[in-house]
Amino acid sequence: MESCWRWFGPKDLVPLQHARQAGAIGIVTALHEISYKRSWTPAEIEARKALVEASGLRWSVCESIPVPSAIKLGGAGARAAIDVWKDSLANLARSGIKTVCYNFMPVVDWTRTDLRFEMPTTALALRFDMVEFIAYDVFVLSRKGAELDYAPELVQRAEQRLKGLDDEAILRLENNIIAGLPGGEDSYGRDAIRSAISLFDGMTAGDLQANLDAFLKEVVPVAAELGARLAIHPDDPPISLFGLPRVVSQASDLRRILGSVDHPANGLTLCVGSLGSRADNDVLAIAREFAARINFAHLRDVAIEADGSFVEASHLEGRSDMHAILSLLLGEEARRRGAGREDHQIPMRPDHGHLIADDIDKPTNPGYSLIGRLKGLGELHGVIHAIGKAGL
DSSP: EEEEEEOOOOOOOHHHHHHHHTTTOEEEEEEETTTTSSOHHHHHHHHHHHHHHTTTHHHHHHHOOOHHHHHHHHHHHHHHHHHHHHHHHHHHHTTTEEEEEOHHHHOOOOSHHHHHHHOSSEEEEEEEEEHHHIIIIIIIIIOOOGGGOOOHHHHHHHHHHHHHHHHHHHOOOOOOOOOTTTSSSOOHHHHHHHHHHHHHTTTTTHHHHHHHHHHHHHHHHHHHHHTEEEEEESSSSSSTTTOOOOOOHHHHHHHHHHTOOOTTTTTEEEHHHHHSSSSTTTHHHHHHHHHEEEEEEEEEEEEETTTSSSSETTTTSSSSHHHHHHHHHHHHHHHHHHHHTTTTTOOOEEEEOOOOGGGGGGGTTOOOHHHHHHHHHHHHHHHHHHHHHHHH
């Protein structure tokens, strides 16, 4: 597998040379500073590519070209937004960046309630607490009808939890949920997120699926023509948030998405942690079913709780069998090599490492500190090496 590292550009707090020292070969990045309202030019892409290559690395994966709300909403604004997306995709592919990860989550991207949750080891982890999210949605944001989206017992627990939070803690919770995490499309204040949610009033899962299908019918042919591979990222967490539909959450969703435009260019990012944070998802079974369409992998894991809460586990210690998943991915690579595919290697990266050692006291992007990801990548390399030695 191709060992990669997410990097957020020249302003990233972890420099490229540290990614190389950690054992990465490829870089996963995007032109985050450019508005989604216009396409990325060849000159801009080549400049970023040259910056990566000057550090002895290669730009392996684009994560992500943002998919703006106009596309998810459909309607009059979708046409122009899709054309912008197609232009950026084509320019990336012509510059040799052939793997493009993207997501289709409405309004909020990946979401956590706590960015510094203390683990038994004293490491700090990212956590999604269902009760605290409900407390925010129902009693702070006061979204109309929000209480009907949750079990009454959870709403009662949320109300009690909120009573134990002071104003500073409530503001911190709000910022964690809506102010935007690294790589997300937008950052919101309270009034802004109410407005953004309202744009989707009345939208069903079927409506959002139809808009995703329309998007795929436009972009997959462009990728296919240029030899690029798309890799849709699962919803994180894979449940409805703020009453909004999410349609990339379980095996049935992936089956429909990959079948809507049935071409190898229409593929999947296997995010073990995102899929694994839903109790009824068997990530190994999902990986086995869709192995031929896995174009990118996020190798992290989670520990889940009965109420839907979860915390980022160490890379090898969550609910999924990472050894079995890596064995399957390596087997898929072997199958692709046997078929003569030049793109047989599956790029992967560690994700959402714990805050450990002196990173705890440094400014970091949540989930993207140096030492926790270095530890995760080292663990993954160890498993891959052991599988290779065993001849599996």
